[in-house]
Amino acid sequence: MLFNTIDFAVFLPVVFLLYWFVVNKNLRNQNLLIVVASYVFYGWWDWRFLSLIIFSTLVDFSVGRRLAVEENKANRKWLLWTSILVNLGFLGFFKYYNFFLDNFITAFSFFGKEIQANSLNIILPVGISFYTFQTLSYTIDVYKRKLQATNDLVAFSAFVSFFPQLVAGPIERATQLLPQFYSKRNFDYAKAADGMRQILWGLFKKVVVADNCAELANQIFNNSADYSGSTLFLGALFFTFQIYGDFSGYSDIAIGTARLFGFNLMQNFNFPYFSRDIAEFWRRWHISLSTWFRDYLYIPLGGSRGGTWMKVRNTFIIFVVSGFWHGANWTFIIWGALNAIYFLPLLLTKKNRSNIDIVAKGKHLPNLRDFFSMMVTFLLTVLAWIFFRADNVGHALNYITTVLSASLFTMPHLFDVYSTLIVGFMVMVLVIVEWLGREGEYGIANLFTGWSRPLRWSVYLTIISVIFLLGGKEQEFIYFQF
Structure with missing residues (x-):
């Protein structure tokens, strides 16, 4: 369902009226209505892909609950990697399978080896890159003990599938959005x-x-x-x-x-x-994605704390990965690398925060x-x-x-x-x-x-x-x- 369509113009007031005038007395019912409305909103494109959101929700909810009681460091890491592999596995298959297959075939052709492999006619689920990163923020923050795991499956489902930002962001952090589903909400004109x-x-x-x-x-x-x-x-x-x-x-x-x-x-x-400057541009463009990569990739890699080589390496990694996140095409990777080249002089001269x-x-x-x-x-x-x-x-x-x-x-x-x-x-x-x-x-x-x-x-x-x-x-x- 698109925001700029008659469908949404009908859908929004119906959900709004139900939310504030029918289920407004009960917080759980409000959250449940958001889940149902979000699934209807997403299923308007292709209901079959609802199974991916539901499966991802159940996996991360279960991982979060296990992380809340697990004290063994090795087991906690395995739980975190379960969430990462499930979420990025879905993302990698639907978004990047054909890209890697085509480039694998092309690479071998340079050596005179012809490989016969069939690409798949895969439909990319709408918004998969967005809700995947959103739900990953939950398990990572629970693992780092920055967030207490939730026992409320309805609230967590609403957090993962919240229809206003489900398919194209902003990519919300669990620490910021999930607690809002626990609090009573009163209408504010x-x-x-x-x-x-x-x-x-x-x-x-x-x-x-x-x-x-x-x-x-x-x-x-x-x-x-x-x-x-x-x-x-x-x-x-x-x-x-x-x-x-x-x-x-x-x-x-x-x-x-x-x-x-x-x-x-x-x-x-x-x-x-x-x-x-370009550093300022990236503090102002797609802020939710830029800060996600900063906190969950750039800083864990060492950020700008190391020597010159580490600074250059980490800068290229975060920009190239950001480019690749946008699409399975070399044009996006080059776009990311080009922005890294723009950014490097500012970083090396310490003017990136000027x-x-x-x-x-x-x-x-x-x-x-x-x-x-x-x-x-x-x-x-x-x-x-x-x-x-x-x-x-x-x-x-x-x-x-x-x-x-x-x-x-x-x-x-x-x-x-x-x-x-x-x-x-x-x-x-x-x-x-x-x-x-x-x-x-x-x-x-x-x-x-x-x-x-x-x-x-x-x-x-x-x-x-x-x-x-x-x-x-x-x-x-x-x-x-x-």
Whole structure:
């Protein structure tokens, strides 16, 4: 079930009314309703994959309970590895089986050995990368004794399958989200109103910005051999705002929806395109995944505590693994490695923590130095996104070669001048609104303090009208494929 469909527009109010007006007297019943609603939400794509979520839930619930009473270190490690192998085993099979098989066959062909092996027609379960990492955070934190194991299977099932963020995050930590299922939740109008504003802004990002940018980006990337460098650069810009509008829009809708039910989810995007260096970008982009890899991979490997070689090694590991998490294609691995190359000079010169606060804090505009740094960081990010979007490595290299050719300075080809200008204007609206709201957490939700009710509602109605009038052709959320 997609957030931007009529199905969800019916599903959400039905669950909301049942949650607050039918089962609101009993916490366990509220949690049980969330489990049922989440399974319906997920099963809308393919009910057969519900078995994976249920099996993973039962395994990790059982492992957690055993870890709570087991004192033997060796046995505790075996229990942890049971959870890791089950969860990553499912993820590896469904997401990476054909990738490793194809590359294995290709490697042997270099030595003149032809191996006959059949790839499998595997359907990737939606959101498997997200809920796998979420449930792993539970067993790892219980193992490290950072979290007490739960005996409430209903609450734990709700934590694993919570429908607002089930299929594309944010990837919540058990230490942050699971305790919220133990507490009585009372309806809070201000919290719900804020959630509705976030949903509205998320829909604008997705339906108006991302879906319209997608149509232009797809046209250019799918026919890149026919266009000049200037047109390809324009296509890369469209994809840059497509993926941001798409994924941050999903996160806004997820966070807003959770607030309707009394839950607080972590901020997943913190205005990343206003970053002044790549380190700052990765503190602001897909925060839930970046911090997951930091805490559960980078720090256990030694982080930046060792010598230069260890720092370089760990940086490449975390970025390459992050790239591979996104998809079974060498383009994602190169995308991750390229970001590691961007990041290394900052790490080695100890400047990776130099831009902590948001740019131009307390000011209307950035100074020239910050503006130049933002532009350089943005252009490096655009270049990296080409690998993320390209069909394969050859496609990406040819695309970049054309962008960097003399044809970059020619007039770009515009398919429909009016539509392109409208999309450009909507992107400008997005950038301006988020710039004005950058010192808060959620963009437009921070701009209404002190506004009169008529003015607020005129803005809401304007956004709703724009969504219906200028919404692009429905596109599946990009991160559903991961």
